[in-house]
Amino acid sequence: MSAIRRRRTQSSSRAEEIVTAELRARRAQPDRPVHRAADSLLSWASAAPLHTRGLVNWAGLLLALSGARLVLENLLTYGLRVSAAGWASFLLGAAGQPHHYPVLYLLAALHLPLLATLHLERLLSSGRLAASTATGLHCAILVLVFALPVVLINLPALKFGLVSAVLACGGYCVIGLKLVSYIQVNSWCRSPRAGRLPREKSYVTPAELRRGGEAREGEAEAREEGGLVTYPDNLSLCDLYYFVLAPTLCYELNFPRTTRIRKTFLLRRLLEVVLLTQLVLALTQQWIIPDLLNSLVPFSRTDLPVATERLIRLSLPNHIIWLLGGYLLFHSCLNISGEVLHFADRQFYRDWWNSPNFSRFWQDWNLPVHRWFLRHLYKPLVAAGWSRSAAVFLVFLVSSLLHEYTVSVPLGMLKPWLFLGFMCNAPLVQLSSWLETRLGARAGNLSMWLFLMMGQPLLVMTYYHDYVVEHHGPTLIHHYGHLNSTQL
Amino acid sequence: MSAIRRRRTQSSSRAEEIVTAELRARRAQPDRPVHRAADSLLSWASAAPLHTRGLVNWAGLLLALSGARLVLENLLTYGLRVSAAGWASFLLGAAGQPHHYPVLYLLAALHLPLLATLHLERLLSSGRLAASTATGLHCAILVLVFALPVVLINLPALKFGLVSAVLACGGYCVIGLKLVSYIQVNSWCRSPRAGRLPREKSYVTPAELRRGGEAREGEAEAREEGGLVTYPDNLSLCDLYYFVLAPTLCYELNFPRTTRIRKTFLLRRLLEVVLLTQLVLALTQQWIIPDLLNSLVPFSRTDLPVATERLIRLSLPNHIIWLLGGYLLFHSCLNISGEVLHFADRQFYRDWWNSPNFSRFWQDWNLPVHRWFLRHLYKPLVAAGWSRSAAVFLVFLVSSLLHEYTVSVPLGMLKPWLFLGFMCNAPLVQLSSWLETRLGARAGNLSMWLFLMMGQPLLVMTYYHDYVVEHHGPTLIHHYGHLNSTQL
Numbered sequence: 001m002s003a004i005r006r007r008r009t010q011s012s013s014r015a016e017e018i019v020t021a022e023l024r025a026r027r028a029q030p031d032r033p034v035h036r037a038a039d040s041l042l043s044w045a046s047a048a049p050l051h052t053r054g055l056v057n058w059a060g061l062l063l064a065l066s067g068a069r070l071v072l073e074n075l076l077t078y079g080l081r082v083s084a085a086g087w088a089s090f091l092l093g094a095a096g097q098p099h100h101y102p103v104l105y106l107l108a109a110l111h112l113p114l115l116a117t118l119h120l121e122r123l124l125s126s127g128r129l130a131a132s133t134a135t136g137l138h139c140a141i142l143v144l145v146f147a148l149p150v151v152l153i154n155l156p157a158l159k160f161g162l163v164s165a166v167l168a169c170g171g172y173c174v175i176g177l178k179l180v181s182y183i184q185v186n187s188w189c190r191s192p193r194a195g196r197l198p199r200e201k202s203y204v205t206p207a208e209l210r211r212g213g214e215a216r217e218g219e220a221e222a223r224e225e226g227g228l229v230t231y232p233d234n235l236s237l238c239d240l241y242y243f244v245l246a247p248t249l250c251y252e253l254n255f256p257r258t259t260r261i262r263k264t265f266l267l268r269r270l271l272e273v274v275l276l277t278q279l280v281l282a283l284t285q286q287w288i289i290p291d292l293l294n295s296l297v298p299f300s301r302t303d304l305p306v307a308t309e310r311l312i313r314l315s316l317p318n319h320i321i322w323l324l325g326g327y328l329l330f331h332s333c334l335n336i337s338g339e340v341l342h343f344a345d346r347q348f349y350r351d352w353w354n355s356p357n358f359s360r361f362w363q364d365w366n367l368p369v370h371r372w373f374l375r376h377l378y379k380p381l382v383a384a385g386w387s388r389s390a391a392v393f394l395v396f397l398v399s400s401l402l403h404e405y406t407v408s409v410p411l412g413m414l415k416p417w418l419f420l421g422f423m424c425n426a427p428l429v430q431l432s433s434w435l436e437t438r439l440g441a442r443a444g445n446l447s448m449w450l451f452l453m454m455g456q457p458l459l460v461m462t463y464y465h466d467y468v469v470e471h472h473g474p475t476l477i478h479h480y481g482h483l484n485s486t487q488l
Numbered sequence: 489m490s491a492i493r494r495r496r497t498q499s500s501s502r503a504e505e506i507v508t509a510e511l512r513a514r515r516a517q518p519d520r521p522v523h524r525a526a527d528s529l530l531s532w533a534s535a536a537p538l539h540t541r542g543l544v545n546w547a548g549l550l551l552a553l554s555g556a557r558l559v560l561e562n563l564l565t566y567g568l569r570v571s572a573a574g575w576a577s578f579l580l581g582a583a584g585q586p587h588h589y590p591v592l593y594l595l596a597a598l599h600l601p602l603l604a605t606l607h608l609e610r611l612l613s614s615g616r617l618a619a620s621t622a623t624g625l626h627c628a629i630l631v632l633v634f635a636l637p638v639v640l641i642n643l644p645a646l647k648f649g650l651v652s653a654v655l656a657c658g659g660y661c662v663i664g665l666k667l668v669s670y671i672q673v674n675s676w677c678r679s680p681r682a683g684r685l686p687r688e689k690s691y692v693t694p695a696e697l698r699r700g701g702e703a704r705e706g707e708a709e710a711r712e713e714g715g716l717v718t719y720p721d722n723l724s725l726c727d728l729y730y731f732v733l734a735p736t737l738c739y740e741l742n743f744p745r746t747t748r749i750r751k752t753f754l755l756r757r758l759l760e761v762v763l764l765t766q767l768v769l770a771l772t773q774q775w776i777i778p779d780l781l782n783s784l785v786p787f788s789r790t791d792l793p794v795a796t797e798r799l800i801r802l803s804l805p806n807h808i809i810w811l812l813g814g815y816l817l818f819h820s821c822l823n824i825s826g827e828v829l830h831f832a833d834r835q836f837y838r839d840w841w842n843s844p845n846f847s848r849f850w851q852d853w854n855l856p857v858h859r860w861f862l863r864h865l866y867k868p869l870v871a872a873g874w875s876r877s878a879a880v881f882l883v884f885l886v887s888s889l890l891h892e893y894t895v896s897v898p899l900g901m902l903k904p905w906l907f908l909g910f911m912c913n914a915p916l917v918q919l920s921s922w923l924e925t926r927l928g929a930r931a932g933n934l935s936m937w938l939f940l941m942m943g944q945p946l947l948v949m950t951y952y953h954d955y956v957v958e959h960h961g962p963t964l965i966h967h968y969g970h971l972n973s974t975q976l
Contacts, residue, residue, distance in 0.1 A: 025716060026742050032671045034859050035736060037744040037832035041839060042819050043753075054842035055932045056544070059551055062804075065941065066554045069800040076797055185519045230511060248523060254514050256525040265531075309564055312557040316550075331530050344525035351529060354542035371522050445545045453553065 006160035010061050072314070078290050082282040100157035106168045109148050110175060113141045121186050125232035138183050145176045150409050167411030173402050178244060181251040184376055189231035189253070202479055228254045246343050247334035249372040268340045272332040280324050287317040292464050294457055299465050314457040322456060330366070356441035357450050358425065358432040374400070396426055407463065413470050417462045421455060558804070566778050570770040589644035594637060594656045598663060601633045605667055606728050609674050614718035626671050633664045639895050653898030661890050665860055667730060669739040672864055677719035677741070718741045734824035734831050737860040744832035754827045760820040768812050775805040802945040810944060813957050818854070844929035846913065846920040846936050861887065882934060884914055895951065901958050905950045943966050 026033045120137055123129040149172045153160050160168070229239070234253045243251050291314045296308035330348040340348050352364035363370055373395045381391040400422035407418050426453055436444030514521045608625055611617040637660045641648050648656070717727070722741045731739050774867055779802045786794035818836040826834050840852035849857055861883045869879040888910035895906050924932030 026740070028742075029716065029741055030677045030719070031741045032676060032863065033737070034738050034863055035740060035833035037742050038835040040819055040823055040834040040836060042815075042821070043834070045737055051839055051842050053930075054839070054933050057930060058841065058937050059547060061937045061941065062807075063547055063551050063554070064553070065803065069797060072793060072797040072800070076794060188520060189518045191518065226720070228517065230517070250522050251519070252514075252521045252523060253517060253519045254521070256514075256523050258525070276878070305560060306564060309557060311561040312553055312560070314563060315553065327530075331528055335528055335531070345523035346528040346531070347526040348528060351539055351542070353546065354539050375520065375522055386908045423837070442541075442545060445542050446549060449542075449546050450548045452547065480620075 044263075048405055060274075074287060074290075077430045078286065081286045081290070101164075102152070102160050103164045103168055105158060106149060106152055106172070109152065111146075113145045113175070114181065114240060114244065116141050117182065118235065118237065121183070122232075122235050124186070124190070125235055142176055142179060145172055146405065148172065153409055155414065160256065160410070162410055166406060167408050167465060173406060174249065175244065175371075177249045177376075178251065181249055181372060181376055182240070183244065183255075184380075185251040186231065186235070189234075242341065245337060246338040246341050247348065247368065248343070248345065249368045252376055258339075258342045258344045261339055262344070266336065269332045269339070270338045273328065273336065274326055276328045276332065280321055280328070283317055283321055285322075288314070288321065291317065292461070296465060296468060297459050299461055300469070311454070311457055311461065314461060315453050318457040318460060319453045322452075326365075357436045357444040358429045358451065361448050362425070362429070362451075369399075393426065396423060411463065411467055413466065415463065415466050417466075419458055421459050424455075509630065515601065529686075562775060562778075564584045566774065569774045569778070571803055590640070590648050591652045591656055593646060594640055594660070597636050598641065598660075601636075601663070601667065602732065603729060604629050605670065606723065609671070610676070610720075612678070612725050613723055630664055630667060633667065634893065641897055642809050642900065648898070650898055654894060657894045657897050661894060662737065663732065665737045665857075665864075666739065669737055669860060669864055670728070670731065672868075673739040673741075674719065676721070677722075709781050730829065733825060733835065734829055735825045735856065736831070737834065737856045738863055746827075746830045746832045749827055749830070754824065757820045757824045757827070761816065761824065764812055764816045768809050768816070771805055771809055771812075776802070776809065779805065780949070783949050784953060784956060786947055788957070799942070799945055799949065802949060803941050806879065806945045807941045808950060810940075814853075822856075843933060843936055845924045845932040846939065847918045849940075850913070850917070851935050857887075881914065884911060899951065899955055900955065903951065905947055905954075912943075 006339060017392050022178070039475035075272060081176075119130065120141075121135055124134050149165075152158060153165050153168070176412070177271045230251065242255075246255065248255075291310065295307070326349075334348045335346055337343070350364035350367065352361050355361040372380055377398065378391045378395055381394060382388060386394075400419045403422050404416070404419040408414050425488050432444050432451075435447050545753045561908070608617065608622055608629070612619070637653075637657050640646060641653050641656070655723070712811065728976050732733050734743065738745075779798065781803060783795070783798035785791075786798055814837075823834055824837045825831070836855050838855065839850035843849040843852060865886065866883055868875060869882060874882075888907045891910050892904070892907040896902050920932050920935045923935050
């Protein structure tokens with residue numbers, strides 16, 4: 001291609017010489033000639049380089065105008081639907097019942113598994129409990145962590161709001177992952193080989209432990225000079241609650257610490273939380289809910305063209321809210337927690353928006369979860385002799401189950417959509433890697449964005465549809481269908 | 489700004505040294521630490537450069553999805569409105585009357601002013617006509633050129649279609665400009681100083697002409713060796729009709745010529761004409777006309793929010809059709825004419841899409857017209873002692889009048905909107921230059937795109953509204969208003 005271009009350029013420059021001589025002869029004429037032989041700029045034969053700076057501006061402006069028109073159209077069609085009242089009860093509990101916040105019960109129940117785990121670890125460290133018994137008890141506690149929200153949310157006395165139930169389930173998932181990390185790290189500390197190579201085994205007998213403890217006595221003193229906490233001094237209430245509140249899922253005995261709290265930084269993040277939360281809620285009321293209502297009928301009738309139009313229509317606000325939510329969680333909230341707790345590691349995400357494939361996206365988008373899976377599931381499995389692909393599959397499986405849990409429990413229905421959607425990531429990762437190698441990083445990146453933009457609203461529509469069918473029956477769909485056909 | 493950043497980077501690298509030492513101490517611990525002090529990527533303090541490759545892809549994908557949704561929504565709302573039947577009569581004459589093409593009368597009438605001008609020039613060259621008389625007669629012919637379409641289009645017997653009338657008026661404008669160039673260049677050739685410096689005077693007495701003619705006798709022979717045509721050998725029917733058909737408005741005695749016709753190039757351009765014409769017409773039927781109908785009521789009621797929404801809604805198809813039309817005219821059509829006629833100068837446009845201000849846009853967008861104004865109006869005026877700004881003002885004035893003529897005559901109503909819109913360019917050129925110097929080339933380029941996108945649909949809506957009011961009275965608006973309020 002470039003060789004052809006060069007040959008073309010050469011031949012056109014030879015042609016230009018002839019033309020210039022002719023032009024000089026013509027210029028001597030009295031008719032003031034203005035023409036000279038030249039190709040059009042957009043012709044293939046044109047030797048001039050084609051700059052596209054202006055076209056980037058053009059695309060940006062088109063996008064801004066489309067956005068402005070959508071905002072105007074939405075306001076004209078639906079009017080202003082944002083209402084600031086009732087947000088607290090929407091987030092914290094059941095709507096319609098002021099000053100009744102069932103989330104608080106869940107928060108109170110949280111201390112039970114935490115304290116139980118700490119007590120077990122203390123017993124283990126002093127050798128008063130057998131490792132095998134402890135494993136069983138730890139598992140029981142973890143089951144309790146994941147079962148508590150299921151029980152409490154389904155109690156008829158506590159009417160949970162949908163959003164507050166999702167937040168509660170998410171919070172319990174986080175606590176569950178943190179406890180696994182806490183238990184595993186403490187077990188590494190008890191290991192005689194100091195846990196550098198976990199290939200042998202993860203749990204030790206009390207006898208081994210005592211021997212290991214004696215061996216490390218000298219080491220511990222040396223380390224204390226550097227001000228580092230050593231096992232079992234870390235088994236304190238204070239240390240455990242610091243870890244629970246810290247913006248990480250991976251337990252360590254000595255987290256990197258900052259020396260001071262940057263007040264303007266903290267203030268900026270707090271302001272972001274206040275403003276972005278409002279924005280997300282306003283967009284949901286104003287944009288998502290009307291579009292979801294409109295998507296119900298075409299989706300239930302599998303009217304493909306209309307359903308596709310509604311899907312793309314829903315994908316835009318859904319995508320914006322996802323982006324805002326991601327920033328809110330991974331930048332604003334986690335940085336606030338880190339700043340207040342002097343937690344120095346603020347790498348909660350990498351530049352996933354430039355990812356050349358889906359696999360890099362999952363590695364860069366949610367670093368706390370990615371690190372947890374790597375440290376506490378993938379590496380131990382590979383060390384235990386699993387193949388890499390089997391380990392990756394199990395990581396996706398656990399991740400899918402956790403996502404499904406966070407949605408199915410609050411909605412009060414067991415549907416496999418989110419689980420299946422998440423398990424789709426395994427082939428999607430393959431597909432986007434294949435696209436990257438065949439068509440370049442841009443194609444891989446574009447495929448990643450496309451999956452993110454279109455996959456999520458499809459799931460949202462599916463859950464909404466099933467939720468309405470489950471809780472209100474097909475009568476409502478019929479009713480809405482009637483409303484819609486007269487409105488359109 | 490960059491100094492602050494550098495200082496930040498330095499301090500953070502010093503901090504990193506301390507952190508690395510601490511990290512090494514922590515790494516010696518048995519808890520396999522994974523955290524290290526780091527800022528979030530989106531924090532101001534972050535030293536990592538922020539790449540945005542992915543965000544460009546993201547914006548492009550959003551644009552493509554919005555476009556896809558608009559297409560789907562349009563099809564779902566209006567159904568398929570494109571009909572291939574009747575295009576010939578739509579373009580060439582009145583709808584509803586097959587095989588009646590009034591444009592053909594206008595084409596036939598065209599020969600009259602052309603032949604008259606050639607005859608006058610021949611009389612002038614042989615000195616059988618006084619220059620002052622010729623000037624009067626030339627002016628009369630030019631008035632005839634611009635008056636002919638007005639008379640013919642308003643004849644009740646010839647019912648012109650709107651599009652065919654616009655094309656006819658545009659064609660007559662082009663012929664008028666070409667004739668002015670033809671007359672002026674021939675007068676330069678008659679000038680004794682061979683027209684290199686037109687500062688003295690443009691027209692010569694027959695006596696001067698004969699003297700000048702004798703003096704140039706030897707020159708002409710010398711030039712004929714180079715194969716160049718000299719005055720008055722150019723005053724032939726063949727030469728005049730070549731100029732009329734050639735893709736330029738500026739007459740020359742010896743146009744640059746190509747040696748052969750590139751058949752694949754010609755075929756490609758012809759295919760473009762066929763396909764793009766179909767596309768433009770389909771988009772007009774499917775997209776512009778429904779949106780225009782919907783804009784009528786809000787615009788006549790000056791319902792500002794709804795009118796703005798309709799304006800932005802209309803701006804998108806209008807802009808796309810304008811871009812397609814520009815490509816069709818300046819690349820496909822003019823290149824076909826140039827290829828067939830061996831006309832070598834194909835620079836019909838420059839890269840106006842990168843223009844950093846509006847002034848550059850007008851210089852790059854329509855080169856044939858730009859060159860004509862520069863050669864036949866601006867330079868002669870400046871040579872005659874006008875100030876540059878006054879000459880520019882007159883250029884805009886004449887250009888505005890010609891645009892207004894092309895629209896007002898076919899619509900059969902005299903409204904100043906296009907004229908005023910075009911005259912707005914004078915302040916807009918100032919504004920975008922000011923934006924460029926204050927905020928950089930990107931701001932100037934963005935302002936240019938914004939004016940192009942929003943100015944045109946405003947004019948289209950205004951003309952449509954006035955046309956409906958003029959021809960069908962406010963009853964129709966009332967009727968449409970009633971229809972719309974029940975439809976919405």
